[in-house]
Amino acid sequence: MGWAGKLAGAALACGAVGLAAFWLLTEPRRLAAETIAELGAGDATRGERIFWAGGCVSCHARPGAEGDARLELAGGLKLATAFGTFTAPNISTDPQDGIGGWSMQDFANAMMRGVAPDGSHLYPSFPYTSYVRMEPADVGDLYAYMRTLPAISGRSPDHELSFPFNVRRGLGLWKLLFLSDEPVIALPGDATETQLLGRYLVEGPGHCGECHTPRGIIGGPDKSRWLSGAVAAEEGEGVVPNITSGEGGIGSWSEADIASYLETGFTPEFDSVGGSMADVQRNMARLRPEDREAIAAYLKTIPPHPNGYPARAPSGG
Template sequence: MRREIVKLAVLALVGLAVFYVLTMPRGLSDDEIAGLPEGDATRGEAVFWAGGCSSCHAAADAEGEDRLLLGGGRVLKTDFGDFTVPNISNDAEDGIGAWSTGDLANAMMRGVSPDGRHYYPSFPYTSYARMKPGDIADLRAYLATLPAVAGRQAGHALGFPFNIRRGLGLWQWAFLSPDPVLDLPDAEPAVARGQYLVEGPGHCGECHTPRGFAGDTDYARWLGGAPAAEGDGNVPNITPGDDLGDWSAGDIAYYLESGFTPDYDSVGGAMVEVQENMAMLPAEDREAIAAYLGVVPAVGN
């Protein structure tokens, strides 16, 4: 009997050791951090709008310059619990004013905080993992030019087992990858640029693609529409045909610029803020997004 108890104890210790190793936060290497370039704030502004930072981190009713006040506070109510959006303003105490470029790169590309904790994927680092390190350096430079906003936001309200943050290490092992979603080796330059914007900083798939039981993205139905993360309703299918109907690339680009559909309807819901962000991009980037959406495999509703 004693021998069996010892065996069980050893197995338990081995299991705990394996869990500890598999769930360790895995940040960028020292060489990767050292290789980050010096950021350029002018280029970083475009990255900021492509990434939709203000859509989550500014106040829900923010307009004009208030969209640059990134004090957080919105609450995202999901099936996994309530996620409170943090302050990412330039405040050194309550925001990210004291962060280095490496800190931001680890957060966006690896989902790891400066103090070595996992971030929940309500922060879309599964898309940001595909970003170029230079773009993140540029974004850090731009964020440093924005106002500091005092006030640290409350933590998330999550039940068991989702409140065990360490367990996210297993989730990241399974679902976090910097690889592109589509294999487009011979893509035209515009399509390649659009792929980068959609799959990376634009994180379009986070809303427009359905998810599995673990909250993972169902890449077999990439951009094929999904239930809304909050409340009722559905997020449209933006693959060719279906919800987009016979929209041309020009129609898509114009919609992202103006908010008007080909039949003179206007953007609504959560897409309002996304469209406002897209309108801040250079015209060629909106055209590139439209070009990429035109080659995405069609998914039926």
């Protein structure tokens, strides 16, 4: 065999090894058996609290839904990003168009590993990078509560993604970088139970960092600037605010101010909540007072950061 043939053979061999390595590294990884056992039987009463903490209606209710219609989780909300447009799916109990046919194990793998029942990767527009930090029993309770909600027919449109973002298998590499159940903020050993609960609610089911933390070029959260604010949309001048004590943040707010804002929607200056946060605040108002107080206590422990979004030019001429 000549040198050209040997070179071609070597290239083919390297390609085969590379493909095999890619396939192994991107394999969807499901929950371990011991974690599945911790899901428990599920308690719908407890699960309702987790449902509101997780803000499920904010993405999965029909856009503009009010009142009891917010519990009709038909999906349809479109999320425009640099990678394409994601559409929130139907997660009602409809067995064909929703998730009514999912087992608790299916649900937990989606929530905590971003893996669909068919074994494919889910896109991180679904915030499993936060839900991975949830207690399995809370996931089981959430599943039990969601089983009590109405079945709504009708599938949401597919995501609108171009190559290579439409190749789900590649998300396995993304998960290796960004899917971790470790806390973002290491609280001191003498942290109070209130602060620890707040960390759990903010970093886990509340997934506050998904919107309030800036992201890198491949869409992963920049945890070194945790909760420092971010660009809200690829077009326009919308921003998600800095909720640390850094310049531009909420350092002047007391814990009582934060808890009151989450309950009432009014800032210490008596401005009212607006934008997409208005819907989030309505969810937070459904929590226990001690939950809102815990969130406030945790936020006051966050290291201060300057605004995590580019400075905006002043308006006017």
